[in-house]
Amino acid sequence: MKRAKKQIFRQFISSKGLKTTRQRDVILDAFLSSDRHMSIEDLYLKLRVKNPRIGYATVYRTLKLFAESGIAREIQFGDGQTRYEHVAEGEHHDHLVCTRCGAIIEFENETIEKLQSEVADSYGFLIETHKLELYGICAKCRK
Amino acid sequence: MKRAKKQIFRQFISSKGLKTTRQRDVILDAFLSSDRHMSIEDLYLKLRVKNPRIGYATVYRTLKLFAESGIAREIQFGDGQTRYEHVAEGEHHDHLVCTRCGAIIEFENETIEKLQSEVADSYGFLIETHKLELYGICAKCRK
DNA sequence: CCGTATAGTGAAATTCACTTTCATTATCGG
DNA sequence: CCGATAATGAAAGTGAATTTCACTATACGG
Numbered sequence A, B: 001m002k003r004a005k006k007q008i009f010r011q012f013i014s015s016k017g018l019k020t021t022r023q024r025d026v027i028l029d030a031f032l033s034s035d036r037h038m039s040i041e042d043l044y045l046k047l048r049v050k051n052p053r054i055g056y057a058t059v060y061r062t063l064k065l066f067a068e069s070g071i072a073r074e075i076q077f078g079d080g081q082t083r084y085e086h087v088a089e090g091e092h093h094d095h096l097v098c099t100r101c102g103a104i105i106e107f108e109n110e111t112i113e114k115l116q117s118e119v120a121d122s123y124g125f126l127i128e129t130h131k132l133e134l135y136g137i138c139a140k141c142r143k
Numbered sequence C: 001c002c003g004t005a006t007a008g009t010g011a012a013a014t015t016c017a018c019t020t021t022c023a024t025t026a027t028c029g030g
Numbered sequence D: 001c002c003g004a005t006a007a008t009g010a011a012a013g014t015g016a017a018t019t020t021c022a023c024t025a026t027a028c029g030g
Helices: A002-015 A022-032 A040-050 A056-069 A110-122 B002-015 B022-032 B040-050 B056-069 B110-122
Strands: A037-039 A072-076 A082-086 A094-098 A104-107 A126-137 B037-039 B072-076 B082-086 B094-098 B104-107 B126-137
Touching (some): A022 A040, A022 A056, A022 A082, A037 A040, A040 A056, A040 A082, A110 B110, A110 B126, B002 B022, B002 B056, B040 B082, B056 B072, B056 B082, B110 B126
Parallel strands (some): A094 A126
Antiparallel strands (some): A037 A082, A094 A104, A126 B126, B037 B082, B072 B082, B094 B104
């Protein structure tokens, strides 16, 4: 899984005539072994511990590259921070976001997706992407 | 309808010990007689035409009050601008957002809402709000 | 009405989260 | 190893949102 993503990214880099660098390797490792939803800041701080000389701009640019290469996706939960989540081949999921503790739970629902297409069709609208988020209190916080 | 919202806002203002001002009246009128999805900037510019002395900060603060009072809701479509939409009593709708021309179409779908609740239940999650947006190309732009 | 305590306003400054610039450094094909 | 080209990090720049502050307006309690 990690191996596969590294492979995809490596391919992307070389196909674009870009270069492999120590920073990109380090950032990719950190990203792949992290939480599924990291902001630039999160990842930057995590990296700083072992790589004090890495720059915020580099993390920022590298995450953009991850998104471009297809191994990551930008998401926003309306808290002002852009997050990057891992993309699994062919899979799509939506989110439950706990407004109390910030926990993010992923889910998939075929039927909802199908209904979305129907709605779009009825308006002659062509869906490119969609976003479905349910905000509320997670099981843990409800106890 | 407009009358009802003005009433609600008036009530909110007085219940909080706030004051009625010329600016708030003007901004409320402009908001109620506008597009359903206005950014602060949009409304500010619209207001400036007839009220050159009104400040951006006042529009910003007043829109926040509208949201607090329940007559408006903040929404974000990921273009970096916060928008405010009218809230109709008890009604909820989702959006189709055209990535080409920016058009916003509203829709409602009972079944999708029901499925969302089921998903949330299965995770022991209590939904407070949700957000469903379909991004793509609208019928007009597809022609 | 009038005075006054309190809230509101507008201009400008600040914050926040990126995003870009630029001088310097690193990569890599030949 | 060279040289062309890309990458990096620090710092500056952006754009929208938010706050500050001196001044003004509102609305009770006489």
